[in-house]
Structure formats: C-alpha cells, structure tokens
Amino acid sequence: MEIVIAIAIGVLFGSGVWLVLRPRTFQVITGLLLLSYAVNLFIFIMGRLSINLPPLTLEKGPIDPALYADPVPQALVLTAIVIGFATTALYLVVLLASRGMTGTDHVEGREPEL
Amino acid sequence: MSNHWLDQLLITPILLPLLSAALLVFINQRRHQLKFTINLLSCLALLVNAGALVYLTDTGxxxxxxxxxxxxxxxxxxxxxxxxxxxxxxxLLLSAVIAxxxxxxxxxxxxxxxxxxxxxxxxLLMGINGAFLTGDLFNLFVFFExxxxxxxxxxxxxFNAARVRAGMQYIVINLVSSFFFLIGVALIYAAAGTLNMADLATRLTGLNATDRLLLxxxxxxxxVAFLTKSAVWPLGFWxxxxxxxxxxxxxxxxxxxxKVGVYILLRLWLLVFADHAGVASALGGNALLTIGVVTIAFGSIGLLASQELGRMxxxxxxxxxxxxxxxxxYGQPNVISAALFYLLSSTLAVAxxxxxIELIERIRKPSAAMLALTMEAFAIGDAPEQDDSAGVPIPAAMAFLGLAFFACALIIAGLPPLSGFIAKFSLFHAMLNPYGLSAVTAxxxxxxxxxxxxxxxxxxxxxxxxxxxYGVRTFWATESTPPRLQLTEAGAVAGLLFLCVVATVQAGPLRSYLDRVSIGLHHPADYTQRVLSTPTVPGVVNPEGSE
Known part of the structure; x- marks a missing residue:
C-alpha cells in the first residue's frame, strides 16, 4: 500500500510542478491544485498508513497507541486543505482580474514576442 | 506564576488586530476617518503592548x-x-513601529x-505578530498564511495592471513555498512526533539515525520556505x-x-540545530553562510543595474x-548581536x-492618474481631492526630501555618522574577534x-x-517645482529616520540589550525547560482527561 500511495503522490507532485512552470495562468492554477493534493496526501500519510483504526478514543485510562491512528496529521491536513483552498481561490480572482486588465492569460501579462 | 494578568500580554498582540480587523470589515468605506482612527488606536495599543513585553522580558x-x-x-x-x-x-516592537x-x-x-x-x-499585523510569538511549527504555518x-x-x-501582474507572481511563489513549508513540517512530525519547537529540541538527541536523517x-x-520569504539569492527574484x-x-x-523569515531561521536554527556548545549550528551553518554571501553579491549587482528607486x-x-x-x-553570540543591530537599522532605513520613493517621484510627475482609475473601479464616492484637509502641506519640501534621502542612503550604504555605519562596524568587529576581545587567540x-x-x-x-x-539626477539635475507633502507622510518617514538617529546616539545601551538577546538565544536549554515546565493554570476548567 505504501508504494501505491508514494507513486500517486509522486505523479501528482510531478504533474503539478510541470504545470506550475507553464506560461498560461490556467495551467498554473491547475498545477497549484495538483500540488496541494500531493502535499495534503503527503501530510496525511506522515501519521503512517493504517486500516480500520479510529483516530480518537473515548475510554478512560491508559490506551494502546497501536490500536489507534495518529489523529494529529488528520487535524493538520484539515487545516492545510482549508488554507490551501482559500488561497487558491484568491489566486483565481487575481487570475481573472489579470485576464480582464491585460487581455491575455500569459503570466507575464503580455504575449511573448515570437 | 504570580500574576496571570500580565501573561495575557502575550495573546493580545494576536487578538487585538484580529478583533479590530473584524470590526473594520463592517464599517463603510465612506467613513474612512473612523476606520483610520480604529486602526491607529489598535497600532498604538500594539506599540504599548510590545514596549511592555520588552520591559517585562528584560527585568526578570x-x-x-x-x-x-x-x-x-x-x-x-x-x-x-x-x-x-x-x-x-x-x-514585536519593530513591527509595531513600522506599522x-x-x-x-x-x-x-x-x-x-x-x-x-x-x-x-x-x-497582516496579526499574522506577523503571531509568527513572532508562536512556539509551534504548525501554528507558525497558520500565522504565515x-x-x-x-x-x-x-x-x-x-489595483492597476502592474500590481496585478506582480501580485500574480508573488502569490504563486508564496503558494508554492507554503507547500514546501507543509512538506517540511510533515517530515519533522514524522521523524520526531512533535511540532512544539521546545519539545522538538529536547527530542532531537534521542532520535535514531534514520529518523534524524528524515528530520x-x-x-x-x-x-527553503523561509529563505523564499527572506528573498535570498536563487529564491528572491520576486x-x-x-x-x-x-x-x-x-x-x-x-x-x-x-525579516519574519530571517527571525524564524534565527530562532529555529539556534534552538533546534545548535550543537551543545550553543555556538555554530552543525546543520546548514555553512550553507547559510554561502547563501548569504551569494545573496549579497547578487543584491549588489542588482542595485548597480537598477535605474528605478523602487527596484533599488x-x-x-x-x-x-x-x-x-x-x-x-556564522553563529557566534556577538556576531548575532551585531547582526540584530544591523537588522533594526536596515529595516527602519529601507522602510x-x-x-x-513616492514623495520623491512627485518631483517628477505630480499627477495621480492611477488614483482616478481605482476610484472608478471601486465606485468610491468621495474621492479625496489632491490637497484636502488630510494634514498640512509642509514647507521646505525639497530640503526635507533631500535630507531624508541622504540619510537613508547613508544608513543603507553603512557610512558614518548614522546607525548603518555602527551596525556594519560592529559586525566586522565581531567577526574579527569571534570570542570577544579578552580571548587570547592569535x-x-x-x-x-x-x-x-x-x-x-x-x-x-x-x-x-x-x-x-539617483540622488544627483533627481535633486540637482532637474529643475522642478517643490512637491506638496502632507504632514503625515513626511512625519512617517521622519519618524523612522529619527529612530535610526536614536539608535546611533544610544548605540551603547542598545548593543548591550542586543547582547542579552543574543545570549538568551544561545542558551536553548533555558527556552526548552521554561516552555516545557510551564504548568497549566489551576482552578479553571481543564480539558477532559488532562487531570
């Protein structure tokens, strides 16, 4: 299972990096979204992969950590998703503003001279 | 823990801007006088708060x-x-002053x-203050965001085309560096199982080789994320x-x-990655030195090549x-202390x-065509006239601009008599005598x-x-009408420069204070013990399960 997740994150991250380096704003924002998926998955698996383990306990007294998933990365990833979502949405607004003001979707705000 | 009321001063630099910002959202843009007053009061309160913290942390x-x-x-x-x-x-004090x-x-x-x-x-102030105050890596990420x-x-x-274009690049770079921040934080958590900086510092010694490598x-x-924020060489083109x-x-x-990026590097590296002598950091010390040197070279070349004052x-x-x-x-305590003096002086001068810049540009083109455009875009009714009652135009504008520009140039270049010279001189002094003057090393x-x-x-x-x-070209080589400066605008610049003069005159006391700052930084054990041994406040409701 680890290897599948690792390859998935690698593919997402690689595609994201390639798209971020492209000259059109739409490609850049798609790249940013892919990067944020990759990063969120990465944070998530840093709590180690596990199946059918609850992250929380309601029992009193000492517990066995092996029976529970690590709740901290789950909380972190939730925060990271919200923040990443908000900032990407903000970028979308700037992208539209730039398109409207300059009339081109090139990241430099003008078409390259060929 | 005698007086819990004073402990609240640590949370107010975050809460106060949050509350005033939330309040300001609901006030109509037409009532800008009221909005300005609220903002000003909040900034003044932050200044007092930061002053109180400086006093409390220095008096035991x-x-x-x-x-x-x-x-x-x-x-x-x-x-x-x-x-x-x-x-x-x-x-915190520096950020309140500049704000x-x-x-x-x-x-x-x-x-x-x-x-x-x-x-x-x-x-923005809330984020900056939070980044200065937090002791937790993930919380640091939140404040950064x-x-x-x-x-x-x-x-x-x-809003104009140049700002949108620059803003677009700025946002992408910072989004990507935030992703790096998250990956770094996740790796540190995976290796050490904690994100509390003090806890991290104590756990570091007990890690096995694999985890240590991961960390x-x-x-x-x-x-990489912090270096992007502090705009060092390969990451600072934005x-x-x-x-x-x-x-x-x-x-x-x-x-x-x-400077927030620099601050975090200073804190984290000396806290977590300093070796036990508390001096130069074992990890990345040389890398930081090299990057710093290349950045200075890059900055100097860029400075020589720029024609516009903004880029300079x-x-x-x-x-x-x-x-x-x-x-x-470089890492030695007295080098750090000299560097902190340099930080204060250069931040004030560049700010x-x-x-x-804008005041000087008015010598060349006094119009404000751009202003009219945004007024239209946002449908703001009462456009401020060019010379309305917002402060009094000051006399001798040219003399003021010339002197202020000259002072900024002196501080940035590090020439006597202003604080830039003292900063660079003490930096050299510290580098040549890294163990103090009394050490008998040849x-x-x-x-x-x-x-x-x-x-x-x-x-x-x-x-x-x-x-x-630039100065010669602007002040001497053009025949120009003196621009109209408002008292508040000139006052803000003059105030910052006045603080640089104060730093020059009071360099002795300031340096001894900074020495104490630096020595505190070089005793990470104090920090970790203090943070980890702080008891919860008794007599209030405790979270479930924590006794």
Whole structure:
C-alpha cells in the first residue's frame, strides 16, 4: 500500500510542478491544485498508513497507541486543505482580474514576442 | 506564576488586530476617518503592548526572562504555547513601529484608494505578530498564511495592471513555498512526533539515525520556505518587482515581512540545530553562510543595474537579508548581536526609503492618474481631492526630501555618522574577534570572514554609487517645482529616520540589550525547560482527561 500511495503522490507532485512552470495562468492554477493534493496526501500519510483504526478514543485510562491512528496529521491536513483552498481561490480572482486588465492569460501579462 | 494578568500580554498582540480587523470589515468605506482612527488606536495599543513585553522580558518578571502563554490552558507538548523572549519582544516592537509609520503614511491617500485597506492591514499585523510569538511549527504555518493572505490583498491594493501582474507572481511563489513549508513540517512530525519547537529540541538527541536523517531533510525543506520569504539569492527574484509595484505603505510592511523569515531561521536554527556548545549550528551553518554571501553579491549587482528607486530599495532589502543570513550562519553570540543591530537599522532605513520613493517621484510627475482609475473601479464616492484637509502641506519640501534621502542612503550604504555605519562596524568587529576581545587567540579571522567583510564593503559601495547617481539626477539635475507633502507622510518617514538617529546616539545601551538577546538565544536549554515546565493554570476548567 505504501508504494501505491508514494507513486500517486509522486505523479501528482510531478504533474503539478510541470504545470506550475507553464506560461498560461490556467495551467498554473491547475498545477497549484495538483500540488496541494500531493502535499495534503503527503501530510496525511506522515501519521503512517493504517486500516480500520479510529483516530480518537473515548475510554478512560491508559490506551494502546497501536490500536489507534495518529489523529494529529488528520487535524493538520484539515487545516492545510482549508488554507490551501482559500488561497487558491484568491489566486483565481487575481487570475481573472489579470485576464480582464491585460487581455491575455500569459503570466507575464503580455504575449511573448515570437 | 504570580500574576496571570500580565501573561495575557502575550495573546493580545494576536487578538487585538484580529478583533479590530473584524470590526473594520463592517464599517463603510465612506467613513474612512473612523476606520483610520480604529486602526491607529489598535497600532498604538500594539506599540504599548510590545514596549511592555520588552520591559517585562528584560527585568526578570518571568523566570529565565521568557513569558509563556498556554493557549486554552492545554499542557505544553499537546497544546499550542505562545512564548515571548527578548528577541520576540524586540521584533514585536519593530513591527509595531513600522506599522504605525506605514499607517500614518497611508492616511493622506493610500488608505482610500481601495476598499478594506485597514482590515487587511490589521490582519497582516496579526499574522506577523503571531509568527513572532508562536512556539509551534504548525501554528507558525497558520500565522504565515494569515500574514500572506493579507499581504496578497495589500499588494493588489490600488489595483492597476502592474500590481496585478506582480501580485500574480508573488502569490504563486508564496503558494508554492507554503507547500514546501507543509512538506517540511510533515517530515519533522514524522521523524520526531512533535511540532512544539521546545519539545522538538529536547527530542532531537534521542532520535535514531534514520529518523534524524528524515528530520534534517524536513528542516532543509522547511528552510527553503523561509529563505523564499527572506528573498535570498536563487529564491528572491520576486522581491524587486513586488516592491516596486506595491503601494508605498504596503512595501514598507513587505520589508518587515522579509525579516519574519530571517527571525524564524534565527530562532529555529539556534534552538533546534545548535550543537551543545550553543555556538555554530552543525546543520546548514555553512550553507547559510554561502547563501548569504551569494545573496549579497547578487543584491549588489542588482542595485548597480537598477535605474528605478523602487527596484533599488528592493535590492537593498535583498542585501540586508543576505548579510543577516551570513551572520546567522556564522553563529557566534556577538556576531548575532551585531547582526540584530544591523537588522533594526536596515529595516527602519529601507522602510523609510520605500515610503520616500513616492514623495520623491512627485518631483517628477505630480499627477495621480492611477488614483482616478481605482476610484472608478471601486465606485468610491468621495474621492479625496489632491490637497484636502488630510494634514498640512509642509514647507521646505525639497530640503526635507533631500535630507531624508541622504540619510537613508547613508544608513543603507553603512557610512558614518548614522546607525548603518555602527551596525556594519560592529559586525566586522565581531567577526574579527569571534570570542570577544579578552580571548587570547592569535587568529585573524577565517577566510570566510574576510570574504564576507569584503563583500559587505563592496555592497556598501554599490549602494553609494547607485543611490548617489539617483540622488544627483533627481535633486540637482532637474529643475522642478517643490512637491506638496502632507504632514503625515513626511512625519512617517521622519519618524523612522529619527529612530535610526536614536539608535546611533544610544548605540551603547542598545548593543548591550542586543547582547542579552543574543545570549538568551544561545542558551536553548533555558527556552526548552521554561516552555516545557510551564504548568497549566489551576482552578479553571481543564480539558477532559488532562487531570
């Protein structure tokens, strides 16, 4: 299972990096979204992969950590998703503003001279 | 823990801007006088608060001179701890001072050229203050994002094509560096199982080799994020464009934001990765030194090549970041203390310069065509007339501009008699005598130290050449009508420069204070013990299960 997740994150991250380096704003924002998926998955698996383990306990007294998933990365990833979502949405607004003001979707705000 | 009321001073620099920003959102843009007053009161309160923290951390009010505030009364490694030592208190004071100056400057025109300037300004302050105070890596990420989100809005403030283009690049770079930040944090958590900085420092010794490697990888990736913020060489190409495109008060706040990256590096490296002697960091010390040196060289070349004052200010900020990083990489306590003096002086001077730029530009083109455009875009009814009652135009505007520009140039270049000279001189002094004057070592400084000193001098020369070229061209070679300056605008610049003069005259007491700051930083054990041993406040409701 680890290897599948690792390859998935690698593919997402690689595609994201390639798209971020492209000259059109739409490609850049798609790249940013892919990067944020990759990063969120990465944070998530840093709590180690596990199946059918609850992250929380309601029992009193000492517990066995092996029976529970690590709740901290789950909380972190939730925060990271919200923040990443908000900032990407903000970028979308700037992208539209730039398109409207300059009339081109090139990241430099003008078409390259060929 | 005798007096819990004073502990609340650690949370107010975060809560106060949050509340005033939230309040400001609901006030109509037409009532800008009221909005400005609320913002000003909040900034003044922050200044007083920061002053109180500087006093409390230096007079033995708290054990080991570090104040700790447990958010929601959770015990330390589990909850988020806020902490203020001398360095954090000093940086809070610096941010309050620059915020006050930027706000005063913005009063005459900029705060009215778009909506929500005041709210965003307060959110930015909340993020910056939070980043200075937090003791938790993930919480640091959250405050960084608050700061960045507010700065995105502010960079776009006064909407025109140049700002949108610069803002777009600025946002992408910061989003990507935030991803690096997250990866670094996740790796550190995977290796050490904690995100509390103090807890991390204590757990480091017990790690096995694999985890240690993972942690160092995480730290290096984390450093990429901070180095992007402080705009060092391969990561700093965004800075000059953004600075010259942003409106002047916002650019002043951006100058402060680059120092947040430097602050975090200083804190984390000395706390977590310092070796047991508490001196040079074993991991990445040389890398920081090298990056710093290359950054100074890059900044100097950029400075010589720029024609526009906005870009010159940007490259000065890059040189300042480079010098600071090289000094952090160097690592000795008295080098750090000299570097902190340099940080204060260069931040104040560059912030003054970016605000001065617009005033100087008025000599050349007094119109404000751009202003009219944004007024239309945001449908703001009462356009401020060019010379309305917002402050009194000051006489002798040309003399003021010339003198202020000259003072900025002197400080940035590091020439006597102002504080820039003292900063660079004490930096050299510390590098040549890394163990203090009393040490009986015959060594005359390492090769790296000589190289660094040579580069710092060359960067000073570059600053002199390019700033004087600009100054001569602007003040002497053009016949110009004196521009109209508002009292608030000139006052903001003059205030920052006055503080530099104060730092020059009071250099002795200031240096001894900074020595204490630096010595505190070089005793990470004090910090970790203080944070980890802070008890929860008894007698209030405790979270379930924590006794």
């Amino acid at each position: 009010h708290w054990p080991r001179d570090i104040g700790v505030y447990l958010a929601a009364n959770w015990a330390t490694p589990f909850g988020i701890a806020l902490m203020a030592d001398r360095l954090a208190a000093m940086m 006050l100056a930027a706000l005063l400057y913005a009063y005459a025109r900029w705060s009215r050229t778009g909506v929500h300037f005041h709210s965003l300004f307060q959110f 608050i700061m960045l989100a507010a700065s995105y809005g502010l960079v776009l403030h006064g 160092e990888t995480g730290a290096a990736i984390l450093a 800075l000059p464009t953004t600075y010259s495109a942003a409106s002047p008060p916002v650019a002043a706040m951006l100058v402060l934001m680059t 200010a940007g490259y000065s900020a890059i040189i300042s970041s480079g010098t600071l990083l090289a000094a952090i990489g 003054a310069l970016v605000m001065l 060594d005359v400084g390492t090769l790296a130290a000589w190289l660094l000193m040579a580069l710092i001098i060359v960067s000073g020369l570059a600053a002199v050449i390019s700033l004087m070229r």
